[in-house]
Amino acid sequence: MKVDGRAYRTIWPDPDGESVIILDQTLFPHRFETARLTVVEDAARAISDMLVRGAPLIGATAAYGMALAMRADASDTALAKAYEQLHATRPTAINLRWALDRMHAVLRPLPQGDRAEAAWEEAARVCDEDVAINSAIGDNGLAIIRDIAAKKGSAPVNILTHCNAGWLATVDWGTATAPIYKAHDAGIPVHVWVDETRPRNQGAFLTAWELGRHGVPHTVIVDNAGGHLMQHGDVDMVIVGTDRTTARGDVCNKIGTYLKALAAKDNGIPFYVALPTPTIDHRVHDGIAEIPIEDRSQDEVRFISGRSGEAVTRVDLLPPGSAAANPSFDVTPARLVTALVTEKGVIPATAEAIAALS
Numbered sequence: 581m582k583v584d585g586r587a588y589r590t591i592w593p594d595p596d597g598e599s600v601i602i603l604d605q606t607l608f609p610h611r612f613e614t615a616r617l618t619v620v621e622d623a624a625r626a627i628s629d630m631l632v633r634g635a636p637l638i639g640a641t642a643a644y645g646m647a648l649a650m651r652a653d654a655s656d657t658a659l660a661k662a663y664e665q666l667h668a669t670r671p672t673a674i675n676l677r678w679a680l681d682r683m684h685a686v687l688r689p690l691p692q693g694d695r696a697e698a699a700w701e702e703a704a705r706v707c708d709e710d711v712a713i714n715s716a717i718g719d720n721g722l723a724i725i726r727d728i729a730a731k732k733g734s735a736p737v738n739i740l741t742h743c744n745a746g747w748l749a750t751v752d753w754g755t756a757t758a759p760i761y762k763a764h765d766a767g768i769p770v771h772v773w774v775d776e777t778r779p780r781n782q783g784a785f786l787t788a789w790e791l792g793r794h795g796v797p798h799t800v801i802v803d804n805a806g807g808h809l810m811q812h813g814d815v816d817m818v819i820v821g822t823d824r825t826t827a828r829g830d831v832c833n834k835i836g837t838y839l840k841a842l843a844a845k846d847n848g849i850p851f852y853v854a855l856p857t858p859t860i861d862h863r864v865h866d867g868i869a870e871i872p873i874e875d876r877s878q879d880e881v882r883f884i885s886g887r888s889g890e891a892v893t894r895v896d897l898l899p900p901g902s903a904a905a906n907p908s909f910d911v912t913p914a915r916l917v918t919a920l921v922t923e924k925g926v927i928p929a930t931a932e933a934i935a936a937l938s
């Protein structure tokens with residue numbers, strides 16, 4: 581996407597061929613800065629500390645993490661160690677394992693001397709494919725927005741989204757935001773209700789920033805406002821991303837997604853999930869029982885950062901001694917999902933439709 585007239589991806593290889601550049605998303609929305617990854621440990625820390633986040637971008641970063649590891653030491657031992665180091669960063673997004681398995685399948689059979697270059701090239705392919713996949717998701721989701729717009733006259737299509745499944749969660753375009761960008765660029769009036777998405781505020785800090793930079797009308801709302809807006813006819817559709825969708829269509833996504841799906845069902849509002857097919861985990865069926873839900877630090881609930889003038893400060897929100905719980909994802913059962921918007925088409929959230937994709 582363009583930022584101040586310059587095209588960006590969220591991750592790219594430095595022309596020196598020795599390092600990788602990422603956007604440091606922990607600094608958004610107040611600072612737009614890059615960070616350099618030079619060793620596999622840098623990539624692992626970038627994922628675990630959420631300098632990069634979002635299932636497809638986690639996968640892309642892990643792919644380049646393997647490439648950085650092979651530049652330093654292309655031995656079988658180093659390959660296995662890099663896989664484990666990166667796999668241990670975050671448990672929920674399946675794209676991490678998908679990317680690591682893909683890199684390992686390419687690298688393991690190669691002579692050690694060929695691994696560094698092959699890893700660099702494969703990581704670049706992972707990124708390029710992600711951009712193409714998300715653009716296709718955008719095209720498929722655009723048709724949904726266009727159909728709703730046809731019934732709205734000149735009024736905007738009101739879309740609610742949760743967390744950030746935008747271009748900042750991928751290499752480019754985003755998943756849930758790709759149809760929004762395509763609709764906006766096609767001249768279809770849209771307005772986005774942006775869930776702030778406590779506690780890390782990916783909606784307020786990332787989605788609002790993205791949409792603002794692209795000129796897409798949007799309103800940030802507290803996470804608990806969505807149901808009220810749906811009851812009052814202010815939401816035409818919900819579209820979210822996912823970190824892992826099961827073989828039967830259960831959708832794991834940022835904490836709070838399930839509550840939006842319940843409210844949408846209760847109000848007869850379509851609830852779409854945008855996902856690239858690598859985000860489908862064909863090995864699991866029951867999302868609630870089988871998907872590991874990341875528990876992150878309670879400090880993410882306790883502290884929040886904000887800008888005061890030019891200074892960015894961090895404050896403690898809770899009374900001393902109050903504990904906080906911070907499950908980072910929840911699972912929306914397939915029965916609450918209207919359809920899955922993939923790069924291969926829009927399909928029902930059923931085992932049969934998902935099986936037919938592959």
Ligand SMILES: CSC[C@H]1O[C@H](OP(=O)(O)O)[C@H](O)[C@@H]1O
Binds near residue numbers: 744
């Ligand atoms: C397109 S995947 C985006 C997905 O990832 C986010 O989680 P996190 O920011 O913790 O990596 C959130 O669940 C988004 O929907």
